[in-house]
Amino acid sequence: MPFATAIDHVGIAVADLDAATDRYRGILGAEPVHRERVESQGVEEVLFRIGDSYVQLLGALGPETAVGKFLAKRGEGMHHLAYRVDDVAAALDALRAAGVRLVDETPRPGSRGTTIAFVHPSALGGVLVELVQEG
């Protein structure tokens, strides 16, 4: 079974979500397809659809959130890469068996009714990785 079926989205940390949404709307020539406040992740997200994938703009809900800390340390920029998988729990088990450092030991709810989990950036070339299971 392949690890992932697609790139689900690229997450981009932004300082001002409304301003970034306007900028992306103009540049991509498209309306966002989704906006959601995800308290458990400390973010508000805006999604633009690109083919079968998304660009996810991320505004921080506070300075002590993951994105808030990232913005303070590094400024705006690419925050994570999300792979679409059929089964997040199975993918986590496979990564754990391979000795990969996980952020989330078990899957949790994401936006749009998805199930997600994060893998530590130290495991995959300095890139924070998210696993996304639809539905």
Ligand code: CMX
């Ligand atoms: N990408 C790559 N490296 C990152 C990173 C990121 N997004 N965020 C932090 N790091 C690095 C830091 O640069 C730092 O590296 P050094 O030790 O070399 O300096 C190290 O990780 C620790 O950084 P930190 O600021 O102390 O941050 P924490 O360890 O507290 O948290 C992380 C880092 C990845 C565990 C945390 O951000 C996390 O749990 N992320 C998962 C949840 C998340 O990001 N939610 C928001 C998105 C929600 C969504 O997409 O739906």
Ligand code: CO
């Ligand atoms: Co994401």
